Amino acid sequence: MDFGVCTFLTDYGIDAVTLARAVEERGFGSLFLAEHTHIPVGRESPWPGGPELPTKYAHTFDPFVALGAMAAVTERIALGTGVSLVNQHHPLNLAKEVASVDRLSNGRFELGVGVGWNVEEMAHHGVDPKRRTAAMLERIEACRAVWTQDEAEYHGEFVDFAPVWSWPKPVRVPPVLIGGGGPRVLDRVVAHGDGWIPLRISRTELDTFATRVDELQRKAADAGRGRLPVTVYGASPMAVAAYADAGADRLLFALVDTDDPAESLAELDALAELTR
Template identity: 70%
Template sequence: MDYGVVTFLTDYGIEPLVLARAVEERGFGSLFLTEHTHIPTSRESPWPGGSELPRQYAHTFDPFVALGAMAAVTERISLGTAVSLVNQHDPIVLAKQVASVDQISGGRFEFGIGPGWNREEMANHGVDPTTRTARMLEQVAAMKTIWTEPEPEFHGRFVDFDPIWSWPKPVQVPPVLIGGGGPTVLDRVLSHGDGWIPLRVPMSALDEFTKRVAELQQRAADAGRGHIPVTLYGAASKPEALASYAEAGVDRVLFELPDLGSDDDRGTDAALRELDRLAELAR
């Protein structure tokens, strides 16, 4: 099982390039960043994690700008999004952003995606929440066309364009990792994904999760596909939990680096100590 780090990279926390170097130096295999373009102050949509939305949600760096910079100071680690809110982007522009990061990194980019939960955020981008998942999947299909064809065109319900020229192309077509844990997520992984990113599976739900991983691999085999990697976002940082994840069929865990910065202290020393602890656990 591989080990990586995921974090809300903020303007008041550890600096992006310091973080990227530290993750690679400590032997982790990957570094993933979250995405929110903004947070509406109305706060009508309930946060799935509880009652009070953490400050970090409104302070995140643009992940593609940050990952492009991180690619320039690293050589080995995979760099990705967990997850990008694809339906809040123009797919032609986003296809170029992803391809650019993949080129700069030498083919190390992984494209974790999700439909999002904040309805007001979507609405500000002109996205109907009732069609957010269908829009996301169609936009990904359009982006793959742009990445792989010299004169791509696409005609769908949400995305429509005649033949275009768009370079750079990615070094490799970035693996698309589908985020989520709902009842139909495996359908999306099989139809549009190259991997699955479930979110924070508690030990109490591990038996059911193990069955879902087995179902995913069986359905992939039945469809003539090989093994589909499973990356667990927000793994519990305990040896017994890591052993259980491996037994469940998880291929990679992402330890969540918590928000340790403040207006007075970027929390760099605390973040580096936490990375040291996680790296020791991964060994």
Template identity: 55%
Template sequence: MDFGVSTFVTDEGIGPAALGRALEERGFESLFLAEHTHIPASRETPWPGGAELPRHYYRTLDPFVALAAAAAATGRLKVGTGIALVIQRDPIILAKEVASLDLVSGGRAILGVGAGWNREEMRNHGTDPRTRMRLLRERVLAVKELWTKEEAEFHGEFVDFDPVFSYPKPVQDPHPPVLVGGSGPTTFDRVVEFGDGWMPILGRGTEDLPAQIKELRDRAGRYVPVSVFGVVPKAEIVAGLEEAGVDRVLFNLPTEPEAETLARLDRMAELF
């Protein structure tokens, strides 16, 4: 089982390059960054994690810029999104961003995808929350076409373009892994159709994780890697996830200044 961290990199905490170096020095396998382009002031949509939205949600750096900085400062650390809000991103630009990250990192990029929860944020990007899952599907499929075809084209309900050239192509063959976030009733449909792995948040719809993982792999008819993020760094939790069949544990790393972050990473590293 591999160990990484999932976190929010902001202008108020440790920088991405320093964080990447610290993780690699301590033997962590990966860094996954959250994304919010902005937070609407209305705050009408309830946050799934509780009553008050934490400050770091408002201040996130662009994940691909931050991950590129982390990749440039390291040689082995895998760099991924946990999650990229695909329904708020143009798929042609997203394909280029991830392929560029994969190229500059030497094939270490991972694309975690999801549809998000903040309806006002979606609407500011022109996305109708009612159709966001269909939009997510088409954009991911379009990105994969752009990554893998010399002349890529896509014709769908939401995404439509005639043959185009899109470079660079990813280093990884056939492309960076696409990990599908979420744990709702239709999540496994998306994992089976266009995902290369499943990446739920621990404690949000993961109450029977061993049975869920078995169901997913049975439905897919293949081995589907499972990464769990937002994990509290406790030995008994890690042991339970390993027994459940999880492939990657992503410890929840609070957004803190560099000194506090390094001390926390030292304690986390003791678990593996």
């Protein structure tokens, strides 16, 4: 079992360099950053976490810029997005950003992806919420083409470009971890992903989660693929053994939102102690 940290890196909280160094020094294996380009003032979409949207959602750093800084001051930990809203990027820009961070980190980048919940936010990017999943999958395919081909091209419904040159190429093809918990997510993981990153599996949901992990691995085997790793975003540090029994490979513990860097470091100390 691998343990990592996930967080909304904000302009009022702990800084990127201090956090990255602290995560690596305490023995964690990974650090994942959330993404929101903005939050519309006139938002109508309900936040899945409750009635009030936390302040942090409107204050996040661009994850790729922050992860580039983190790559420069770490040597071991995996660095990733948890999750990137890929429909809010042109795939040529996204492929360049991902490849750049992967090169800066010497192949330690992982691209966690999701379609998002904020309909107003995605509408500002011209995304049709009814077609957001299909659009995301095309963008993933287009990025892979750019990462792996010297003269990459892609022709789809949502993404269309003639042959292009785009360097740097990543050190490795970055693993794509597909987020979501809907009825079809496992098929998307098998067809388009390199792993599954479900959000906040509570202890009361672990039996259902274990069943779904088994189903994922059966589908992967039927498709001629090996075991697909499962990363739980926002896992409870008090249920480590139960997650392992359910088939999780990595747990990401969410840092509590605070404007005091000392509190964040103290929380990292406590999490590190719980996982030893």
